Amino acid sequence: MSSALRTLKFPGRIGLGTWHMGSSASQRAREVAAVSHALSVGYRLFDTAEMYADGGAERVLGEALKRFGLARRAELMIVSKVLPGNASRVGTIHACEASIRRLGCEYLDLYLLHWPGRHAFTETLKGFQELWQRQLIRHFGVSNLDLRDMQQWLDAENRVGLNSSSVECNQIYYSVEARGSEYRLLPWQRQHGIQTMAYSPLGQGSLTEHPELRRLARQRDVSAAQIALAWCIREPDVIAIPKSIDPKRIEDNFNAAQLTLTLSELAQIDRVFPPPHSQKPLQTL
Numbered sequence: 411m412s413s414a415l416r417t418l419k420f421p422g423r424i425g426l427g428t429w430h431m432g433s434s435a436s437q438r439a440r441e442v443a444a445v446s447h448a449l450s451v452g453y454r455l456f457d458t459a460e461m462y463a464d465g466g467a468e469r470v471l472g473e474a475l476k477r478f479g480l481a482r483r484a485e486l487m488i489v490s491k492v493l494p495g496n497a498s499r500v501g502t503i504h505a506c507e508a509s510i511r512r513l514g515c516e517y518l519d520l521y522l523l524h525w526p527g528r529h530a531f532t533e534t535l536k537g538f539q540e541l542w543q544r545q546l547i548r549h550f551g552v553s554n555l556d557l558r559d560m561q562q563w564l565d566a567e568n569r570v571g572l573n574s575s576s577v578e579c580n581q582i583y584y585s586v587e588a589r590g591s592e593y594r595l596l597p598w599q600r601q602h603g604i605q606t607m608a609y610s611p612l613g614q615g616s617l618t619e620h621p622e623l624r625r626l627a628r629q630r631d632v633s634a635a636q637i638a639l640a641w642c643i644r645e646p647d648v649i650a651i652p653k654s655i656d657p658k659r660i661e662d663n664f665n666a667a668q669l670t671l672t673l674s675e676l677a678q679i680d681r682v683f684p685p686p687h688s689q690k691p692l693q694t695l
Contacts, residue, residue: 418520418549418578418579418605420455420487420605420649421454421455421485421486421487422452422453422454422455422667423643423649423650423667424453424455424639424643424649424650424651424652424663424664424666424667425453425454425455425456425457425487425489425607425649425650425651426445426448426453426455426456426457426651426652426653426654426660427457427609427651427652427653428445428456428457428458428459428462428467428468428470428471428653429459429462429467429609429653430462430463430467430653431445431458431462431463431466431467431470431471431653431655432462432463432465432466432467432468432469432470433462433463433466437655438470440655441470441655442470442473442474442477444654444655444656444657444660445470445471445474445475446474446477446478447657447660448660448664449474449478451660451661451664452664453660453664454485454486454487455486455487455489455649455651456471456486456487456488456489457489457490457581457607457609457651458471458488458489458490458491458509458513459490459491459493459522459524460490460491460492460493460496460505460508460509461491461493461524465508465509465512468490468509468512468513469512469513471488471513472512472513472514472515473514475488475513475514475515476514480514480515483515483516486519487519487520488513488515488518488519488520489518489519489520489521489522489581489607490506490509490513490518490521490522491521491522491523491524491553491581492505492506492521492522492523492524492534492537493505493524493527494523494524494525494526494527494528494529495527495528495529497523497527497529497533497534497537498529498533498534498537499533499534499536499537499540500537501529501537502533502534502537502538502541503537503540503541506518506521506537506541506546506547507546510546516546517545517546517547517548518546518547518548519547519548519549520547520548520549520550520551520578520579521538521541521547521549521550521551522550522551522552522553522579522581523551523552523553523555524553524554525553525554525555526554526555526559530566531562531563531566532566532569532570535566535567535570535572536570538550539570549578549579550576550577550578551577551578551579551580551581551604551607552577552579552580552581553580553581553582553607553609554581554582554583555580555582556595557594557595557598560577560580560595560598560599560604563577564577564602577604578604578605579604579605579606579607580595580599580604580605580606580607581606581607581608581609581651582595582606582607582608582609583608583609583610584606584608584609584611584642584648585608585610585611585612585613585617585638585642586617586623586638586641586642586679586683587613587616587617587683588610588613589683589684589685589686590686591606592685592686593686596645599647600647605647605648605649606647606648606649607648607649607650607651608642608643608648608649608650608651609651611638611639611642611650611651611652612635612638612639612652617634617635617638618633618634618635618638619634620634620638622678622679622682623637623638623679626675626678626679630669632662632666632669633662635652635659635662635663635666636662636663636665636666636669637666637669637671637675637679639652639663639666639667639669640666640667640669640670640671641671641676641679643666643667644670644671644676650666
């Protein structure tokens with residue numbers, strides 16, 4: 411698999427998340443329309459998972475992709491995830507095949523372990539290897555792994571014959587109000603060339619109304635959400651995947667990628683949302 415290492419390039423800094431999509435039949439048409447609108451705006455990165463509405467989110471995304479035209483599939487990066495309970499070697503393969511069927515596409519660009527579970531990382535990696543060899547996935551990664559988990563994952567890669575880090579992404583909860591990963595995890599991932607995909611970069615929506623972010627937003631004639639997203643992707647190895655089905659918010663979120671915060675603005679945000687200060691040295695297993 412060495413030819414796949416360190417080659418993952420995201421199509422833009424902002425993608426569309428699909429958590430909570432697909433759970434209500436009455437919302438399906440609106441959700442498909444929202445994904446279609448995102449495609450027309452310019453989104454090319456879409457994140458989903460077999461867990462979301464038991465595959466319902468994948469079906470919503472798949473319907474929008476069909477309307478977009480599978481002939482343009484190469485423009486897109488489609489990300490999905492295997493549930494920990496399915497993450498044995500065989501289970502990973504079957505879960506991926508089912509996700510691909512629901513999405514109606516021939517492969518996934520990036521396939522993630524959703525979070526650590528009872529199956530050994532080596533088993534999940536063996537499933538990823540077979541999927542990659544069959545060209546059902548182009549890249550693989552993980553989600554919700556802390557530093558110790560990441561170190562164990564790299565050790566598992568070595569044990570299955572991957573002599574250097576093949577994991578290319580860790581998707582984590584990261585926002586201006588959730589900065590704990592800056593303490594040890596993000597520096598370690600940068601050291602190892604592992605990119606970060608931030609889910610819930612607007613919290614649970616609370617950051618869109620935060621008084622300090624709104625104050626900064628008024629000064630720039632943008633939205634508080636755009637300030638929060640611009641902050642989240644201020645480092646080049648971080649991608650954000652906010653979720654919305656509101657057309658205006660979808661557009662605003664996407665345009666946040668064009669906003670660069672000043673050092674003064676970053677300092678003001680740090681005063682309201684302090685970064686972790688402890689500087690204990692990194693430890694390895």
